[in-house]
Amino acid sequence: MDLIKSLFISASGLKAQNGRMRVIAENIANANSTARTPDEEPYRRKIPTFESHFDKEMKANMVELGRIAEDTTDFKSVHMPGHPAADEKGYVLQPNVNTLVETTDMREAQRSYEANLNVIDTTRKMLQRTIDILRA
Known part of the structure; x- marks a missing residue:
């Protein structure tokens, strides 16, 4: 039944x-974390990826979280001479995390989540109405 299939597809989303x-x-959470020593790197931003796979039982494409990649952009450097992770010039490497970008990504992910939830809710209501019609 296509309605059941839409429930599973939305659940994978x-x-x-x-x-x-x-x-x-x-x-x-790690946007302001630094390394402990000058030799170490600070937290490196992670990038989620998605993968699509065909579910033979459902006969539909499903989505799942794929490999978590690391962002290879350069770290920021801030002058903090008293910091334990400061180099000989007094600079400390900061994570390559931009909280504005992360907040925007979070909002987009939240909206996608809500859209999938709405599909599930609408499908559930349609199934309930179908059952009600069959009972009458």
Whole structure:
């Protein structure tokens, strides 16, 4: 039945967006973390990816959270001579996390999550109406 299939497809979207929001939350939580020593790198931003796979049982394409990639952009450098992770010139490497970008990504993930939730809710209502019609 196509309605049941739409429930499973939307559920896979919910799960994928939930994983995406977890990665974004980790990025935001570590936006101001630094290394402990000058030799170490600070937190490196993570980028969630998605993968599509064909579910033979449902005969439909499903989405899932794929590999979590690392952002290879350069770290920011801030002059903090008293910091334990400062180099010989007094600069400390900061994570390559832009909280504005992360907040925007989080909002987009939240909207995608809500859209999938709305599909599930609408499908559930349609199934309930179908059952009600069959009972009458």
